[in-house]
Each structure stands twice: as structure tokens, then as C-alpha cells.
Amino acid sequence: MFDRRNGDRGASGMGGMGGMGGGSGGYRDQQRGGPMRGNALARPRPAPYARGGAGGSGAPFRGGPPRSGFNDRRMDGGNNTGTPGDRLPTIIWSEIKLTPFQKNFYQPSTTVAQRSKTDVDGYLTTNEVTLKGDGIPSPNIEFSEPGFPEHVLSEIKKMGFAKPTAIQAQGWPIALSGRDMVGVAQTGSGKTLAYVLPAVVHISHQARLERGDGPIALILAPTRELAQQIQQVANDFGSQTHVRNTCIFGGAPKQPQARDLERGVEIVIATPGRLLDFLERGVTNLRRCTYLVLDEADRMLDMGFEPQIRRIIKQIRPDRQVLMWSATWPKEVRNLAEEFLDNYIQINIGSLTLSANHNILQIVDVCEESEKDNKLIKLLSEISAESETKTIIFVETKKRVDEITRIIGRSGWRVCAIHGDKSQQERDFVLSSFRNGRHSILVATDVAARGLGKINFPHISCRCRLIFAATAVT
Secondary structure (H helix, E strand, C coil), X not given: CCCCECCCCCCCCCCCCHHHCCCCHHHHHHHHCCCCXXXXXXXXXXXXXXXXXHHCCXXXXXXXXXXCCHHHHHHCCCCCCCCCCCCCCEECHHHCCCCCCCCCCCCCCHHHHHCCHHHHHHHHHHCCEEEECCCCCCCCCCCCCCCCCHHHHHHHHHCCCCCCCHHHHHHHHHHHCCCCEEEECCCCCCHHHHHHHHHHHHHHCCECCCCCCCCCEEEEXXXXXXXXXXXXXXXXXXXXHCCCEEEECCCCCHHHHHHHHHHCCCEEEECHHHHHHHHHCCCXXXXXXXXXXXXXXXXXXXXXXXXXXXXXXXCCCCCCEEEEEECCCCHHHHHHHHHHCCCCEEEEECCCCXXXXXXXXXXXXXXXXXXXXXXXXXXXXXXXXXCCEEEEEECCCHHHHHHHHHHHHHCCCCEEEECCCCCHHHHHHHHHHHHHCCCCEEEECHHHHHHHCCCCCCCCCCEEEEEECCCCCC
């Protein structure tokens, strides 16, 4: 059921750029709206942009094609003041005949079908699961129930998981049914596996990629750290089915990422800015994308990515499947869901707002700004008296991260730091050092806040202290 099919392509195939890929200098000037120069004859604007594949028989568009080198100049600090994605063509999906694709693969197992409503309701109540929507399938409370391939079940068993988490148990049957969904659950609830495994199944039922095809599944994440963690899960569960993936994000060389995209990968895990850069340059496209994931949607909106997300979604066919995941459910996330998801099912695990973990002792010390450094050193002295501790200090600004790191280092502790100005190589080194215990203290801005929560510490007995050194907000 889950073997890849070769599947013949439709007659439309992969439409080329046609007459759009260059042309005379006069044509390029005309595309910019400026006067004609030289002896070139004026060309009329070409016919609709022919982009075939799974998208259909060609995608009409408005706007000029990507011009080679535009983003290189902008990203290298040139004078171009355009925003990411503003040179992408506007595809008129209503004028396209879309090639149908399959997205409902779910068949309830006998165990699920025979489970009584009382048992289902008891499971939902116990795990604080609330649901909203029509035609909601029953949860799969055992790993054997969704019908995943044997190699996936073997990998799950090897990782030592006993049962699916609540978000996985309820999310898998919805995602495998091809429905749009919103999952609201706190970080660490198992959301990544809740969308990666259905993505692998979805891809396994689509025609194989051909030369020039973009990804079938696109996963957008707010930070490079989270994107890399998602890729690790995709590597664990996609390798046996030959589902390839790549992770693209800013702060790393473009060439290796571009090579992966040009070779063709079924899953792209990306931060919005770098993805738009590659789309504008024509390195990849989203014509084959039928499975879209927005992970940490609230965080992406907090970071100002909403315009980029909108530009990306408009490059994807409207009958795509969309899964949106968030730790909170603010108005901005609701508006995005209402606009881009169709007849979606909403899953809430616990409260719709962030709340304190009752298993963690939390102490708030309100003090003057001038007292913070001394109090911090005193607290670190108390923590270091315990064995096998790890301490994370979240700070408001990059400048303050560097200041606190110097203060702690001068006091004799092995400390490392991470913030937005660090290169990817530096970030990887810092996270590796913190994981393996070479450094027991990490100072970070909130760029790493959610991603660090998913670090697997090597010893169960170690304790992680979170110290918020920023100004308190009332």
C-alpha cells in the first residue's frame, strides 16, 4: 500500500519557461515598466506562464519572471529594497485545470472501528483533547492502528516509544484522511512525528518526481534550529522508503542547499526567507506541492513572517492539504487558518493558552537592573553545587547575551552562547557542546527558546534550569 508508484505523468508534463527566460535587453526593460532601449523591437507580454506537472496544464500568472541574480544582489547587501517574494509571479489558479491527486489513505483498523464511544470519550477526556469540526475520525491509541508500514513501526519500537502521544493519536487519522487540520499543543507534545509520518505516506502515493519538479511536501518552520530538528525526524522515518529531504535556512551557504533542490527532494523543510530566495531565483518551485505544514505558526507570526507565508502559500495549488501546528491559538493564527485551510478539524491538547508546567518549581525574583548580575552569579554558584546540572539563561537582546557570557566566563564557569548573529557553524558547535556536557551553561536569546526545549539530554538525572534575565512584563 505504501510502495512508491512510478505513475505516468499527464500530457502537460513539466511546462518550461518558454519565452520567459531572458530575451533581449528591450524586453527586460519593458518588464520593468521602463522605456525601450537600443534597437530591440517591443514585445507584447507573453502568454500565460506555462508551468505544468501536478499543478495542471500551465499556470497563468501576473508579473514578470524571476531574473537571475536579483536575490544574490539583494542578499549580499545591495541597494535593492524589495521585500522577499515580491518578484514571484502571481499564479491565477482559477484559470488552471488541476491534475487530481490522492490524499485520503486512511482505513480504520478493526480495533479502532470496534472501540466503543465510551472508550473514545474516556481517552479524549483523560488526555484533555477537545475537537472541533465535522467527520472527525476516532483516535488511534496504539502505533499499530494507523496502518503505517512495518519499517516505520520498527523504527518507532527502536526509539522506545510505548504509545502515541495525544496529538499523534488524534492527528494521524485526520492527516491520513487528507483533511486540513489545526493542532494546538505545547512544545514537546510530539507534533513533529504527528505530521512527518503522514507526509511520508502521502508522498508514497504520488507520482515520482521528474527533473525540474519541486517538493511534494513543504514544512515551514520559524528557526533554523527547529528546521534541523524536523529534518532529523524526517531522516529517521523517510530513509527506508527513499523519501528524500533537505533543510534550507538562512545563515548557511546557499550552494549545497541549491544542489539538493536541483537534484529533487520529496520533502523540503525551510524557513520562509531562504525558501522565497530560492523560489525567486528559480532554483525550485512549488508546482508539485500537495502537502503543506506550518509548524510553530504562532511563533512565525510573532517573528513577522506572515507576509512571507502568504506569498509562499499563493505559489501552491489551492486543493493542497494543510496542517497547521501551534503552541497557542491567538487571533492572528485563527485568521490565517480561516483564510488558507478548508473545512479544517481543530485539535486542542490542554489549554489554548500557554500555562506553567506544574511539575516544575518556578521562582520569580523581581529586582533592580543593577542587581541582576550579582544575583545571577550567586544563583549559578548554588546550581553548580549540584551534580550533572545544565543551565539555560534566556536573555532579551544579543548584546546582553554577549555581556552575560563574559561575566559568567570571568567567574570561572564553562559557558557558551547562541543568538541571531552567530553563524550556522557556530550554532551547531554551541548546541553540540551543550548537549554533550562540554559546556553546562548556555546563554541564548529567544531565537532558541522552543527548539532547545526538544534537546534530548544524555542523562535522565540531569536537571535543566531556565533563568529569564529579561525585564519582567506585567
